[in-house]
Amino acid sequence: MNQAIIPELNQPKQRLYFIDIARSIAILLMLEGHFVHDSLALDLRDESNNIYYYWKFIRGFTSPVFLTVTGIVFTYLLLGNDKTAFWSNMRVRKGLKRFVELLFWGYLLQYYAFHVLQCIGVGIFTIISLYGIARWIKVIPLWVYYATAGILLFISYLYFGLLPEGQYWPAKSPLFIQNIFHGKHSLFPLTPHMGYTMFGAMIGVILFHFKERVKSPNFMLSGFMIGFVLYTFSKKFLLLLGEISIFEHDNLYRMDWLFEKLGMVFMVLSILLALEIYVLNIKKPNLFLKIGQNTLSIYIIHMIILYGSITGRGLTHYFHERLNAYQIVPYTLGFVLFFVVFVYFLDQIRAALGFILIPMKKITNQLLGIR
Numbered sequence: 001m002n003q004a005i006i007p008e009l010n011q012p013k014q015r016l017y018f019i020d021i022a023r024s025i026a027i028l029l030m031l032e033g034h035f036v037h038d039s040l041a042l043d044l045r046d047e048s049n050n051i052y053y054y055w056k057f058i059r060g061f062t063s064p065v066f067l068t069v070t071g072i073v074f075t076y077l078l079l080g081n082d083k084t085a086f087w088s089n090m091r092v093r094k095g096l097k098r099f100v101e102l103l104f105w106g107y108l109l110q111y112y113a114f115h116v117l118q119c120i121g122v123g124i125f126t127i128i129s130l131y132g133i134a135r136w137i138k139v140i141p142l143w144v145y146y147a148t149a150g151i152l153l154f155i156s157y158l159y160f161g162l163l164p165e166g167q168y169w170p171a172k173s174p175l176f177i178q179n180i181f182h183g184k185h186s187l188f189p190l191t192p193h194m195g196y197t198m199f200g201a202m203i204g205v206i207l208f209h210f211k212e213r214v215k216s217p218n219f220m221l222s223g224f225m226i227g228f229v230l231y232t233f234s235k236k237f238l239l240l241l242g243e244i245s246i247f248e249h250d251n252l253y254r255m256d257w258l259f260e261k262l263g264m265v266f267m268v269l270s271i272l273l274a275l276e277i278y279v280l281n282i283k284k285p286n287l288f289l290k291i292g293q294n295t296l297s298i299y300i301i302h303m304i305i306l307y308g309s310i311t312g313r314g315l316t317h318y319f320h321e322r323l324n325a326y327q328i329v330p331y332t333l334g335f336v337l338f339f340v341v342f343v344y345f346l347d348q349i350r351a352a353l354g355f356i357l358i359p360m361k362k363i364t365n366q367l368l369g370i371r
Contacts, residue, residue: 016214020293022268026062026065027299044324060261066295071202075204093370102120114176114188143202149195153194234256234260235260287340
């Protein structure tokens with residue numbers, strides 16, 4: 001079983017470690033973010049406090065990084081096998097397998113909700129589907145398909161995000177269908193969150209076709225400036241666009257937060273790429289990078305330990321909104337450190353569970369013809 005929410009980047013010619021760094025940072029931020037959000041006392045959640053304000057600000061970019069990097073990595077790997085027939089491309093089959101795995105784990109952990117695992121899974125399936133269409137209709141470049149899908153998903157927020165409280169879509173549909181788009185338990189609905197995965201796929205196409213230039217100063221600077229413009233001027237541009245008569249009733253400015261977060265992702269990835277090249281000079285994998293390569297394992301275990309998924313009892317039953325300012329830091333560090341140690345011993349844990357994991361992997365691989 002592949003143990004990453006975000007697929008592992010194993011392109012043999014040039015490994016892009018800044019992607020590994022990004023997903024390691026994202027999963028660590030998710031761990032501390034979930035723990036603090038669940039356990040911090042209510043009287044300390046004051047946005048006039050700079051520490052809490054900036055913590056909340058940074059936390060808001062964790063899921064966009066996850067979703068965007070998913071699209072980048074999977075598409076980059078997918079195109080690495082582009083010369084084969086569609087179904088002969090092992091990345092297509094592995095992607096379909098991962099799609100099923102993520103839906104399985106997502107609903108097993110929270111059967112009543114549509115969460116990040118399901119959103120990522122459907123995102124991977126959509127990437128494969130659009131890739132197949134692009135191979136059939138060769139007139140339009142692949143990146144255009146992904147960019148268009150991303151824009152349409154962001155635009156969908158103008159409808160779904162403005163629905164009155166308690167009004168779900170599609171009306172009169174089963175709850176689990178509504179949760180996919182706009183329902184009572186839509187924690188990461190496709191509309192608009194999967195838009196980040198589509199934009200990530202677009203970036204993945206660009207990285208693949210310009211892989212010889214990825215580590216050039218001009219490429220990094222261009223990525224950072226695109227992000228800066230998106231983050232700084234999205235709302236102003238949407239307000240100006242909204243003054244055009246055909247858009248004046250569409251409230252386009254309400255999409256600003258989506259493009260602002262996408263801009264922040266562009267800037268973060270550009271900075272991490274620069275750090276990889278000019279500061280870190282990474283030559284081989286290490287524990288920190290391994291954390292980001294095992295996000296599914298971390299996610300599953302953290303849901304069980306923190307929220308009591310599957311078991312019915314987790315840390316939330318003891319710490320929920322109870323920790324004060326002096327307790328929250330050491331408790332959070334301890335929670336995160338547990339998962340660092342967990343990843344350190346993960347190979348041994350998998351070896352011990354090989355009698356279960358290996359047969360499961362063989363069965364699923366045989367079903368999809370994965371070699």
